[in-house]
Amino acid sequence: MHAFANPARFLSLARPLTPWLLWLGALLSAYGFYAGLFLTPPDYLQGESVRIMYVHVPAAWLGMGGWTGLAVASLTQLVWRHPLAGVAARAIAAPGALFTAICLVTGSIWGSRTWGTWWQWDGRMTSMLVLLFLYFGYIALANAGDEKVGVSKATAIFGLIGAVNLPIINRSVVWWNSLHQGPSITLRGSTIAPEILWPLAFTTLGFTLMFAAIVLMRMRTVLATAKVEARLRRLAGA
Amino acid sequence: MxxxxxxxxxxxxxxxxxxxxxxxxxxxxxxxxAYFYSPADLQKNPVAAGKHIRLGGMVEDKSIKRLADGVTIDFVVEDGGAKTPVRFRGIPPDLFKENSGVVAEGAFDRSGVFVADTILAKHDERYMPPELTRKDGQVEHRTETLEQ
Known part of the structure; x- marks a missing residue:
C-alpha cells in the first residue's frame, strides 16, 4: 500500500483504471436490469414488485460497504498516516450517501406496494436512516476543517466511530421485531429462488464497479485541485 | 514500542x-x-385496554372473516401458540393473507378484541416463482391467482 503513498504512482494506475471500471460496471448493471425486468419470473407473493430488489439490494450493499471502506481508510489514516487515506475517505462519502439514499427511496417505494406503508420506524429503516445522517455529518465535518486534500484527525475518528452502526443495521432484523423481513442471503445460502436471484449478481457487481470508478474519479479530482492550488500559490509568490 | x-x-x-x-x-x-408485540408477549404481559400498540404475528389459517357490512374484517393473529382476535375496518394491503405475516396498529377494547386502525403486511425472506415448490414440500400452482 505504501507504494501508493506517492500520488503520481497512484494516478498512473487510477487514470487508466477509471474508464474500465465505469464501463464494465455500467454494462453489467444494464444487463442485470434487463434480466431483472424481462427474463426473471415474478414472485409468488409480491408479483412484479419484487423486481425493485435489483436496485434496492446493491444500493444497500454499497451504502454499508461505502462506510466500511471509509472506516478502513480512517483507521489507515490514524494508524499508518497514509497520505491517500484521507483523500479516499473524502471521496467515498458522497457516493456512499447517494447509494444509501437510493436504498431508502427504493425501499420506501417497495414497502408501499407490499407492506402497505411508505415508512415505519422499525429497526432496519431507522438504522439505515441513521447511516444517511452519519454520511451527512461526515461530509460536513470533512469540509469544515482546514484540510482540503485529506481530512482532519477528528473527521477520521468520526469515520471510525460511525462504523458501530454497521453491525446494528445488519442485526436489526434479527435482534428486534421488525416490519422488514429477515436476511435472505446469509453464509448458509439464499432463500431467494435461483431464477429470481441471478440478475442480482450482475447489478451488485456492476454497481460496485461503478462505485469504485466514482471514488477513483473523486480522488483524482481532489488531488488535481490541490495541485492547481499549489501551482497558483507558487505563481503568486514568484 | x-x-x-x-x-x-x-x-x-x-x-x-x-x-x-x-x-x-x-x-x-x-x-x-421492539417494533411490535407478538400475541405471546401480550399473554405474558397484558396491555391495558385503550393503550395504542402494534401487534404482529401470522394470520391464522381460515380465520379471515368479512362481515356483512363489507368493510369490517375479523381475523386471528397467532405466534408461538398464543392467539389474539383482531377487528379491522378498512382496506388491507394486497399481501394481507392467511398464513402470512401481519402488523396491526390499534388498541384492545374491553372485551379483549384488538381493534386495528392500520394493517401492514409483513412478508418473509423467501422469494420464488409462482409455480415452484414451497419450503414445506407442497407444490403450489398459484399462477392464476397472480393475474388479478
Missing part, C-alpha cells in the same frame, strides 16, 4: 470499547426497541 504500533493498539482498544458499548446498549434496547 514504535509510535505506529502505539497508535494501532490505541485505535483497536478504542474500537473494541466502542463496539462493546454499542452491543450493551443494543441488548438493553432489545425489548424496548
Amino acid at each position: 514504535k509510535a505506529k504500533h502505539q497508535r494501532l493498539t490505541l485505535a483497536l482498544l478504542a474500537l473494541a470499547a466502542l463496539i462493546g458499548a454499542a452491543l450493551l446498549a443494543a441488548s438493553a434496547l432489545r425489548d424496548e426497541a
Whole structure:
C-alpha cells in the first residue's frame, strides 16, 4: 500500500483504471436490469414488485460497504498516516450517501406496494436512516476543517466511530421485531429462488464497479485541485 | 514500542470499547426497541385496554372473516401458540393473507378484541416463482391467482 503513498504512482494506475471500471460496471448493471425486468419470473407473493430488489439490494450493499471502506481508510489514516487515506475517505462519502439514499427511496417505494406503508420506524429503516445522517455529518465535518486534500484527525475518528452502526443495521432484523423481513442471503445460502436471484449478481457487481470508478474519479479530482492550488500559490509568490 | 504500533493498539482498544458499548446498549434496547408485540408477549404481559400498540404475528389459517357490512374484517393473529382476535375496518394491503405475516396498529377494547386502525403486511425472506415448490414440500400452482 505504501507504494501508493506517492500520488503520481497512484494516478498512473487510477487514470487508466477509471474508464474500465465505469464501463464494465455500467454494462453489467444494464444487463442485470434487463434480466431483472424481462427474463426473471415474478414472485409468488409480491408479483412484479419484487423486481425493485435489483436496485434496492446493491444500493444497500454499497451504502454499508461505502462506510466500511471509509472506516478502513480512517483507521489507515490514524494508524499508518497514509497520505491517500484521507483523500479516499473524502471521496467515498458522497457516493456512499447517494447509494444509501437510493436504498431508502427504493425501499420506501417497495414497502408501499407490499407492506402497505411508505415508512415505519422499525429497526432496519431507522438504522439505515441513521447511516444517511452519519454520511451527512461526515461530509460536513470533512469540509469544515482546514484540510482540503485529506481530512482532519477528528473527521477520521468520526469515520471510525460511525462504523458501530454497521453491525446494528445488519442485526436489526434479527435482534428486534421488525416490519422488514429477515436476511435472505446469509453464509448458509439464499432463500431467494435461483431464477429470481441471478440478475442480482450482475447489478451488485456492476454497481460496485461503478462505485469504485466514482471514488477513483473523486480522488483524482481532489488531488488535481490541490495541485492547481499549489501551482497558483507558487505563481503568486514568484 | 514504535509510535505506529502505539497508535494501532490505541485505535483497536478504542474500537473494541466502542463496539462493546454499542452491543450493551443494543441488548438493553432489545425489548424496548421492539417494533411490535407478538400475541405471546401480550399473554405474558397484558396491555391495558385503550393503550395504542402494534401487534404482529401470522394470520391464522381460515380465520379471515368479512362481515356483512363489507368493510369490517375479523381475523386471528397467532405466534408461538398464543392467539389474539383482531377487528379491522378498512382496506388491507394486497399481501394481507392467511398464513402470512401481519402488523396491526390499534388498541384492545374491553372485551379483549384488538381493534386495528392500520394493517401492514409483513412478508418473509423467501422469494420464488409462482409455480415452484414451497419450503414445506407442497407444490403450489398459484399462477392464476397472480393475474388479478
